[in-house]
Amino acid sequence: MLNRRELLAIAATVPLTSLNAAEKADRDRLADMAMELAKKAGAEYADLRVSRYDNEGIFTRERQVQNVSSSSSYGYGVRVLKKGAWGFSATNDFREEALAQAVRNAIEIAEANGAIQTRPVHLAPLKAYTAKWKSAYEIDPFTIPIERKVDLLMKVNAAALETKGVGFVNSYVRAVREDRYFASSLGSRIQQDIVRSHGQFMVTAVDRSKGDSQSRRSMMAPIQRGWEAIEEYPLVQEAAQAGEEAVMKLKAPGVEPGVYDLLLHPNHLWLTIHESCGHPTELDRALGYEANYAGTSFLTPDKLGKFQYGSKWVNMVADRMQPHGLATVAYDDDGAPAQRWYLIRDGVFIDYQTTREQEGLVPGVKAHACTHADSWSSVVFQRMPNVSLDPMDSKLTEAELLSEINNGILILGDGSFSIDQQRYNFQFGGQVFWEIKNGKKTRMLRDVAYQARTPEFWNSCDGVAGKAEYELGGAFNDGKGEPPQSNAVSHGCTPSRFRGVNVINTGRKS
Amino acid sequence: MTSEQARDITGKALKAATVPEVEISLSHDRHGFLRFARNAPTTSGLTLTGQANVTAWKGKRKASVAGAVDLANPKSAVDELKRLVVQAERLAAISPEDREYLPLLGPQKYLEVNAYDPETAEMTAAKRAQHVADAIRVANERKVVGAGLFEQRGSEQAIANSAGLFAYHRGSVATFSITARTPDDRGSGYTAVSSSRISGLDFKETAAMAAHKAVESRNGREIKPEDYPAILEPQAVADLIGNTMRGIVDARRADEGRSVFSGPDGKTRIGERIFDPRVTVYTDPANRTIPSRPFDGDGYPIRAADFIREGVLKNLTYSRYWAGRNKKAAGPFLNNLIMDGTDTPLSKLIENTERGVLVTRLWYIRPVDPQQALYTGLTRDGLFWIEDGKIRHPLKNFRFNESPYRLLGDVAEIGQVLPVVAGERYGDFRMMLPALRLKSFRFTSISDAV
Numbered sequence: 001m002l003n004r005r006e007l008l009a010i011a012a013t014v015p016l017t018s019l020n021a022a023e024k025a026d027r028d029r030l031a032d033m034a035m036e037l038a039k040k041a042g043a044e045y046a047d048l049r050v051s052r053y054d055n056e057g058i059f060t061r062e063r064q065v066q067n068v069s070s071s072s073s074y075g076y077g078v079r080v081l082k083k084g085a086w087g088f089s090a091t092n093d094f095r096e097e098a099l100a101q102a103v104r105n106a107i108e109i110a111e112a113n114g115a116i117q118t119r120p121v122h123l124a125p126l127k128a129y130t131a132k133w134k135s136a137y138e139i140d141p142f143t144i145p146i147e148r149k150v151d152l153l154m155k156v157n158a159a160a161l162e163t164k165g166v167g168f169v170n171s172y173v174r175a176v177r178e179d180r181y182f183a184s185s186l187g188s189r190i191q192q193d194i195v196r197s198h199g200q201f202m203v204t205a206v207d208r209s210k211g212d213s214q215s216r217r218s219m220m221a222p223i224q225r226g227w228e229a230i231e232e233y234p235l236v237q238e239a240a241q242a243g244e245e246a247v248m249k250l251k252a253p254g255v256e257p258g259v260y261d262l263l264l265h266p267n268h269l270w271l272t273i274h275e276s277c278g279h280p281t282e283l284d285r286a287l288g289y290e291a292n293y294a295g296t297s298f299l300t301p302d303k304l305g306k307f308q309y310g311s312k313w314v315n316m317v318a319d320r321m322q323p324h325g326l327a328t329v330a331y332d333d334d335g336a337p338a339q340r341w342y343l344i345r346d347g348v349f350i351d352y353q354t355t356r357e358q359e360g361l362v363p364g365v366k367a368h369a370c371t372h373a374d375s376w377s378s379v380v381f382q383r384m385p386n387v388s389l390d391p392m393d394s395k396l397t398e399a400e401l402l403s404e405i406n407n408g409i410l411i412l413g414d415g416s417f418s419i420d421q422q423r424y425n426f427q428f429g430g431q432v433f434w435e436i437k438n439g440k441k442t443r444m445l446r447d448v449a450y451q452a453r454t455p456e457f458w459n460s461c462d463g464v465a466g467k468a469e470y471e472l473g474g475a476f477n478d479g480k481g482e483p484p485q486s487n488a489v490s491h492g493c494t495p496s497r498f499r500g501v502n503v504i505n506t507g508r509k510s
Numbered sequence: 511m512t513s514e515q516a517r518d519i520t521g522k523a524l525k526a527a528t529v530p531e532v533e534i535s536l537s538h539d540r541h542g543f544l545r546f547a548r549n550a551p552t553t554s555g556l557t558l559t560g561q562a563n564v565t566a567w568k569g570k571r572k573a574s575v576a577g578a579v580d581l582a583n584p585k586s587a588v589d590e591l592k593r594l595v596v597q598a599e600r601l602a603a604i605s606p607e608d609r610e611y612l613p614l615l616g617p618q619k620y621l622e623v624n625a626y627d628p629e630t631a632e633m634t635a636a637k638r639a640q641h642v643a644d645a646i647r648v649a650n651e652r653k654v655v656g657a658g659l660f661e662q663r664g665s666e667q668a669i670a671n672s673a674g675l676f677a678y679h680r681g682s683v684a685t686f687s688i689t690a691r692t693p694d695d696r697g698s699g700y701t702a703v704s705s706s707r708i709s710g711l712d713f714k715e716t717a718a719m720a721a722h723k724a725v726e727s728r729n730g731r732e733i734k735p736e737d738y739p740a741i742l743e744p745q746a747v748a749d750l751i752g753n754t755m756r757g758i759v760d761a762r763r764a765d766e767g768r769s770v771f772s773g774p775d776g777k778t779r780i781g782e783r784i785f786d787p788r789v790t791v792y793t794d795p796a797n798r799t800i801p802s803r804p805f806d807g808d809g810y811p812i813r814a815a816d817f818i819r820e821g822v823l824k825n826l827t828y829s830r831y832w833a834g835r836n837k838k839a840a841g842p843f844l845n846n847l848i849m850d851g852t853d854t855p856l857s858k859l860i861e862n863t864e865r866g867v868l869v870t871r872l873w874y875i876r877p878v879d880p881q882q883a884l885y886t887g888l889t890r891d892g893l894f895w896i897e898d899g900k901i902r903h904p905l906k907n908f909r910f911n912e913s914p915y916r917l918l919g920d921v922a923e924i925g926q927v928l929p930v931v932a933g934e935r936y937g938d939f940r941m942m943l944p945a946l947r948l949k950s951f952r953f954t955s956i957s958d959a960v
Contacts, residue, residue, distance in 0.1 A: 064609040068601055071576035075559070087635075088555035092578040105556045105635075112635035113544070113551040116643045146604050168766065206767045208776065213768045213881050289547040291657035292689040292700070293933075295873075295890075298958070300695075377557045418874045418909070420888045422959035425909055427886050429878065449878065449886075451909065451955050482545055482659040504954065506878045506886075506911065 030099060031183030034078050037103040039185065043080040043110070045123060046103075047184040049333065050076040051376040054177040056142060060153045061170045062161065068146055075376040078102045082110040084120020090377040124359035124367045126336055128187035133330035135194045136323060137226030141175035144227045149173050152199075152230070156239040160203040163243035165250065167213075171201035171239075173230060174222075176476070176488075188335040196326060196488060198222035198476065199230045201239055205246035214249035214446065216242040216431050219267040219413045221473045222488070224324045245432055245444070252444040254507040255433065261408035262450060262498045263401055268430050269389070270473025270491035271414040276454040277309075277316050278387040278491065280423035281343045283352035287361060293482045295421025298454065299349055301362045307349040310458030313496075315390040316344035318353055320369060325386035326474045326488035327372075333380040336369035343387065347459070355382045374485040381481055386474075388492035394466045398495035401463050408436040409448060409503065414473070416449065416506075427451045429506065447507035457498060465494035511538040511560075511581050513678040516668035519584055523564075523591035524672050529599050531567040531614050533671040534591065535807070536560070538581045540631060543661035544638045549646045556635065558582065562591055566598035570611040573601035610831040614673035618811050625681035625801035627707040631664020633684075638662070641708075645688055645717035652721035654699075658688035662708065663938075669809040679803040683938055684708045685931055689891060690720040691960075692728055697904070698960050699723025700871050700891035702745065704931045704940060706801060723870060723892040730893060730904040732956055739866035739922070740951035741859050741896070744943045748930035749872035750885070751914045752847055752941045755791070758883055758915075759817055759844075761826035765836070770883035770915050771826060780823050786921040787821040793844035799929050800940040802845035815842030818918075851927035851944030859925045859947045861899040867951065868894040868901060871933055872910075883915045888957050890933075907960070908953035923947035 027050045038046035052074040059066040075092030080103070087110030089102040153171045160169040176196040183189050199220050206213040220233045264272065280297040284290055287301075299307065320338035322328055329338050334356040343351050352358075352365055359367040372383035402410065413431025420426070433448040434441045474490035511519075520534045537560070544554040560581030565574040575598045580586045642660050649656035662684040669677045687702035701720040703711050742750070764771040764778040773779045794814035795804040804812050808830065816824040825842055833840040860868065875887035886909065893905040925945030932939070 065606040066608075066610070067572065067574060068605040069574040069576070070597070070601060071563075073561075073576075073578040075578050077555075077557075085551065086553060088553070090555065090557040090559070091582075092559060093580045093582050095583065098582070109544075109554050109556060109635040112639040113554055115636075116551055116639055116646065118550040146601070150606055168768070204768060208767045208774075211767070211772060211774065211881070287548070288655060288657055288691065289552055291547060291655075291691060291698075292659060292687055295959070296691075296695075377559050379553045379555045381553055416876050416878045416886065418876045418886045418888065420907065420909070420957040420959035421873055421890050424959050425888065425907075425955060425957035427909060427911075447879075453958065483541070483543055483661060502955075504911070506884065 027181045028189060031189065033096065033099060034103055035185045037100055038080045041103065041107040043082050043107065045081040045185050047079050047182065048076060049373065049376055050181040052179040053375065054142065056175045057172055058146060058149045058153060059172045060157060062157055062168065063154065065150055073375065077376050078106045079380065080106045080110050081121055082107060083114045085110045085114035085117045086121060087113065088379045121357050122360065124356050126186060126334065126356060129331060129335060130189050131330060132191045135224050135328065137195045139227040140195060141197045141227040142177060152235065155236045156201050159236045159239040160201065160243040162240060163247055165205045165247040166203055166243040167206040168204040169201060173199045182331065182333065182335055184335050186335065190331050190335055192329060192331065194224065195226050196222060196224050197226060197229050199233065199235050203239065203242045203246045205250050207250050212250060214246050216246040216249065217413060218242065219431065221267065222326060222476050223472065224326050224328055248444050249446050252446040254447040254505050255445045255503055257505045258503060259500050260503045261405045262501050263405060263408060263410045263436065264496055264498065265412045266471035266493045266495065267413055267473055268411045269493050269496055271417055272428055273387060273389055273491045273493060274489065275417060275419045276423055276426055276457065277344065278384050281352055282382060282384065283354045283358050283362065283365065284382045286352065290480065294480050298422045298424050303349055304362065305350055308347055308459065309344050309349045309455055310347040311461045312346050313461045313464050314344055314347045314458050315342065315392055316387055317390045318343050318368065318385045318387050320385040322386045322490065324472060325490040327384060327386045327490060332369040332371045333373055334369065334371040336367065339368050341368055353382060353385060358382065372487060374487060378485050383480065383487045384478060384489045386490045389464060389496065391464050391467050391470060391494045394464050396463050396465050398465050398469055401465060401495060401497045402436060402441065403439040405436045406438055409445065410434040410436055410441060411448065424453050426454065447505045448503060449506050450501050450503050452501055457501065460498045460500055462497055462499055464496040469494045511536065511666040515584060516666065516678055517670065517676055519587050519591060520668065520670035522588045523595055524670060526592045527595050527599065527672060529566050529568050529602065531672055532595055533565045533614060533669065535563045535669045536581065537665060537667045539663065539665045541661065541663045542633055542638055543659060544642050545659050546642055546646060547657035549649050549656050551642065560587065562594055564594040564598045566595065566602045568599065568602040570607040571602045571605045572608040572611065573598050573605045575601060612830050612834065614671045615675050615809055616673045617675055618677065618809060620677060620811050621796050621804040621813060623679065623796050623801045623804050625706050627682045630662055630682040630684050630706065630708040633662050633708065641713045644713040648714050648717035649690055649721060652718065654690040654692055654721045654724050656688050656690050656717060658686065660686045667803060669805065671809065675809045677805045677809045681801065681803065682706055684711055686711050686713060686716055688717050688720045690724040692724050696960055697724045697728035698891045699727060702931050702933065704929060727892040727904040730906040732906045733895065735908055735953040735955050737950040737952050739863060740948050741863060741866060741868045742946045742948065743856065743870045744928040744930045744945050746869045746872045747943045747946055748932045748941050749934065750875060752943060753875065753932045753934065754883065754885060754914050755847060756844060756939065759827050761828045762832045764826055768880065770881065771823060778826060780826060782823055783821045784823050785818055785821040785918040788921060788924055789818055789821050789918050790850040791818040792816045792848055793842060793846055794848060795845055797846060797848060800846045800942055802940065806843040810840060810843060812843045812845060846939065847941045849943045852924050854923065854925045856925055856945050859923055859945055860896055860901060862923060863896045863899060863947065865897045867905065868896055873933060875934065878911060883913045884911060885914065886911045907957040909955045909957055910952055911954045912952050917948050917951065920949045921946055922949050
């Protein structure tokens with residue numbers, strides 16, 4: 001076994017073309033080299049991420065398969081901190097001269113940025129960790145034969161098409177596997193393996209005589225689990241129901257615009273949580289780091305600890321350790337252990353999502369291990385943990401919440417969504433809307449969307465159901481940052497009630 | 511990756527195929543970026559990436575695989591491509607038959623597009639920092655807080671298949687955007703510029719424009735949300751029309767009755783005068799200001815083509831399959847979008863407005879009802895009230911629910927064209943669009959966001 005010095009001496013001559021995901025020992029060797037080169041070049045800190053991302057998707061429409069696709073991406077990124085400024089470089093060239101060049105590129109960037117840096121980066125203290133972690137799953141979705149996946153999707157499509165009036169159905173199953181290695185100049189060496197799965201369909205009914213069409217998507221949430229999650233979910237039964245509901249929507253009356261009480265199901269409310277709590281509690285947004293793209297936040301540091309964000313029912317917990325949460329890890333991309341902490345407690349805004357370098361930017365705000373990059377070729381920055389509405393010790397049920405609504409709407413599934421750049425004004429649609437009259441679910445409505453201002457909306461919450469009705473929703477593709485990156489994140493909650501919310505009719509006759 | 515290298519690499523990999531039909535696409539990218547916020551650099555990097563997509567057909571069975579490929583190292587690239595070809599063949603063998611199977615395209619002729627500038631593609635970190643420093647200096651001088659992104663990219667893309675098709679494109683692009691905010695967080699302005707050549711960007715001027723908007727937009731007044739006459743600056747037109755256009759010109763959706771361009775009795779609305787007669791929208795990959803790749807993902811040639819000519823819907827995009835089934839020509843596909851303008855400057859559009867709203871940027875635009883192309887979204891980074899031909903005061907932001915296709919039928923006046931990049935970026939889709947003075951624009955609620 002060569003020591004570091006000997007390895008560096010031969011760095012310019014020996015190609016590492018054999019390096020691949022199976023040869024994980026080589027990653028330590030690569031890390032040692034990168035750390036040594038960065039240190040020699042004057043870096044105060046350095047880290048290396050070597051990652052492989054596998055994606056598989058089977059896509060169908062009606063009675064045919066549109067595509068079977070498989071992708072794999074493998075490479076590494078080197079990050080250095082020199083004189084208080086960051087530099088980063090990434091490549092999928094595994095030859096040692098390419099690694100040396102990547103370190104030089106990162107150093108060159110740090111030096112160039114250092115010349116115009118006004119406040120040096122300060123990193124909170126962190127220990128070194130050596131660890132291996134694997135996300136919880138039973139059946140690796142990549143081991144399931146394609147025929148079986150196609151068979152399931154064909155059954156889904158057939159079930160949807162059984163209803164007269166259904167014209168189209170698209171469906172897919174997707175599997176994601178991430179093999180992520182992290183090493184830092186602190187001495188950390190961390191290996192994490194993550195698997196995620198998702199099944200989805202969209203059924204469309206068309207009434208050509210009226211020039212109208214209505215769609216209904218599946219409410220299955222993507223999840224950090226294996227194939228077992230797709231098998232457990234009743235996709236075929238839901239497709240049959242969705243076909244009927246898409247046709248019902250064509251004939252349903254449009255909602256009368258006005259003020260309604262809303263009963264929001266977890267398969268809908270997760271997205272409202274994501275947009276109106278997940279994003280505004282990001283410290284980088286609150287401080288202006290995302291001003292040019294995603295925006296800033298109305299939850300500015302002066303509101304910390306005193307702003308009544310919601311009613312006493314509103315307890316928002318950030319959790320990167322939540323079982324099966326899409327953003328769940330053991331360590332973030334700074335090599336810091338995952339945490340669980342409250343952002344909103346008894347309705348009061350009390351904390352932010354933060355990273356190692358953000359500790360101390362706002363007095364009293366600690367680092368919460370939210371550093372993440374979506375690829376080996378992407379630079380790390382602050383990304384969202386799983387953020388959920390904690391039902392605490394509520395004993396209420398969805399049925400009880402519904403029974404106390406005189407004039408309201410039950411909304412299921414996520415639909416159209418839009419929110420302003422400070423996360424005040426939002427508008428959300430859904431998949432299925434049921435009118436509630438005098439405590440009873442009555443008829444289907446269509447063209448429903450609610451518009452609200454975030455604090456008023458969450459302060460109008462007057463009941464969340466208990467833990468027994470808790471569900472996780474989420475998405476594979478939450479966008480943020482420049483150049484844009486995608487993050488998988490979950491949001492859990494129980495059926496929840498909101499009083500006096502403004503509902504608009506999005507139909508063409510409105 | 512030169513054209514010769516791409517041809518050599520793909521040729522060797524195609525020779526190794528055991529099925530008659532294989533398609534390989536390669537992309538090689540050198541991407542440098544520097545982000546800044548609070549008038550200082552934040553994240554930045556240089557990424558060198560190679561990517562390959564391989565699709566194999568075994569009979570009518572089709573599968574695609576993709577992987578990172580080290581294109582800087584041709585031998586390794588050929589080995590990796592051969593591995594992907596084998597993987598695609600294996601996957602195709604167990605995939606169901608593609609009912610929309612089409613034979614591969616043979617050799618094609620492409621437009622010559624000059625889209626590459628070495629100075630733009632191969633910039634140093636020091637040069638990037640210098641450009642951003644110029645912008646930050648302006649922000650400091652104007653006493654605003656700047657956040658933004660400067661990125662430059664040099665890329666090569668190639669497609670080759672076993673039927674003899676070979677397509678190659680090389681391009682560069684530099685994009686700079688800045689949001690300036692007043693220190694009290696009561697005003698915000700945004701400007702973005704993009705060019706195939708770095709010499710086409712003026713960092714100081716761009717920063718100064720954003721700073722001006724930020725200062726002028728301080729303390730926006732609240733007015734009732736309702737329908738108002740409005741002027742959309744080219745950036746706002748790009749945000750609304752540019753981004754929605756590409757998704758909605760799909761002919762198949764229109765034929766299936768699921769689009770705003772669906773006509774009665776299973777027909778489309780091609781040939782109808784749907785828009786104002788002054789509206790002409792087209793694509794042209796050889797446009798000198800916004801050159802783009804002259805072929806689509808299968809190597810199908812892209813040429814200049816109209817979508818709307820003098821208010822008449824001229825074309826929708828037919829995929830090769832859907833074209834064959836409907837006995838139409840495939841395309842037109844588009845990698846850029848141009849709308850004809852006039853010589854009328856923005857100042858003149860304002861002068862011609864009795865009362866209305868000046869919109870500088872739109873944001874978070876999402877579909878609400880695809881059937882009527884209804885979208886919701888918000889104004890952002892500078893909204894102003896115009897009365898008697900003059901900007902009178904800034905406004906609080908609005909949410910809107912509007913159909914860009916209704917708006918193009920309700921145009922009062924068309925202004926000058928500018929090259930623009932949509933704020934919510936979807937790839938590097940570039941556009942040249944004019945400012946539009948519209949008879950009415952539907953604002954539905956107030957947003958407190960600045």
